[in-house]
Amino acid sequence: EADIYQTPRYLVIGTGKKITLECSQTMGHDKMYWYQQDPGMELHLIHYSYGVNSTEKGDLSSESTVSRIRTEHFPLTLESARPSHTSQYLCASSESRTGFLETQYFGPGTRLLVL
Amino acid sequence: AQKITQTQPGMFVQEKEAVTLDCTYDTSDPSYGLFWYKQPSSGEMIFLIYQGSYDQQNATEGRYSLNFQKARKSANLVISASQLGDSAMYFCAMRAPVDSSYKLIFGSGTRLLVRP
Numbered sequence: 001e002a003d004i005y006q007t008p009r010y011l012v013i014g015t016g017k018k019i020t021l022e023c024s025q026t027m028g029h030d031k032m033y034w035y036q037q038d039p040g041m042e043l044h045l046i047h048y049s050y051g052v053n054s055t056e057k058g059d060l061s062s063e064s065t066v067s068r069i070r071t072e073h074f075p076l077t078l079e080s081a082r083p084s085h086t087s088q089y090l091c092a093s094s095e096s097r098t099g100f101l102e103t104q105y106f107g108p109g110t111r112l113l114v115l
Numbered sequence: 116a117q118k119i120t121q122t123q124p125g126m127f128v129q130e131k132e133a134v135t136l137d138c139t140y141d142t143s144d145p146s147y148g149l150f151w152y153k154q155p156s157s158g159e160m161i162f163l164i165y166q167g168s169y170d171q172q173n174a175t176e177g178r179y180s181l182n183f184q185k186a187r188k189s190a191n192l193v194i195s196a197s198q199l200g201d202s203a204m205y206f207c208a209m210r211a212p213v214d215s216s217y218k219l220i221f222g223s224g225t226r227l228l229v230r231p
Contacts, residue, residue, distance in 0.1 A: 033219075040204065042221045043160075059218070088158055100148040100210045101167060104219055106160035 003027060006091050006107035013081055014115050021076045021110045023091035032074040033092040033104060036060060043090065049074055050096075081114045088112070117142045117211045119222035126227050128197045135182070136192040136225045138207035147211040149190040150219070151181065154204040163205075166190060194227075202229045 004025040013019055025032065030051050035043040035058075045058030049068040063085070064078050074093075078085055088111050092104040118141040128134035140149065151163040166174045166181045174181045182191040194201055207222040 040224070040226070042206070042223045045218060090158075090160060092160075100146045100212075100217060102148070102210060102217065103150065103162060103165055105162055106152070109158040109160075111158060 004091060004093055004105055004107040006089075006110050008110060009108060010111050010113075012113045012115065015080075015082055017081050019078050019081050019112070021089055021091075021112070023074045023076070023107055024072050025074075025093040025105075025107075026072060027093065027095070027105075028071060029093035030071070030096045031094045031102070032068065033094075034058070034064075034066060034074070034076050035090040035092065036062065037088045037090060037109075039088070047076065081112075083114045086112060086114050117144075117209060117218075117220050119207050119209050119220055121207055121222035121225050123225045124223075126225055128194075128201075128227065128229055130199060130229055130231050131196055133193060133195045134197055134227065136194070136205050136207075136227065138190045138192065138222060140188050140190060140207075140209045142188075142209065142211045144211050147209055149181070149183070150208040150210065151179070151190075151192045152206045152208060153201075154206060154224070156203070160206070164192070197229045199229050199231060202227060 007022045034047040037043045044060035046062040047066040049055045090109045091107040094102040094104045120139045147168045149166045153161045164176045164179045178195045180193045204224045206224045
């Protein structure tokens, strides 16, 4: 089981501010993911990384950007927050295994409210 | 196309009774994994149970079991002896190849409420 951490847990911020959502894991997992989820709805993949210096966009278009400079750290940045960015953001990680055998473990999530 | 369908938006169950949450999937690939996650109101996604497409037996983890019917493409979650703490959203997910890589595809979720 992965230990995966996200900060902040809750964030209320004004329009136009730059924000960074932090995600870190202590299990040495190569793969990390960011999902966006509106309340009570399904999760949508917005970014993923298969290792250091590797990042890809997910299925849902997002104005956020990510970086992967260290294995354990996968921060997500919004340069200029807007009310449409209000959502929950969930970070996940998994170890490299044969594709369909991988289990993703999730962090506690960050609930973002942009006023 | 890869797809997960959960047809029950909400379910009620009496405490200590068993409940089945439905999940059907669609994929043409023979290699896939099926997962169930629990999401309490606090927001985190908790991994519950996994079933691989080549597994011969249904997966079990404590009070959770997965009723895997491959021919019907269903992977229902059974929770035995429901507890109040089981009240949460439950998501079925499938890991299958999409555009040459494996991705986790989620259903729309089922909200379970356990009554005392």
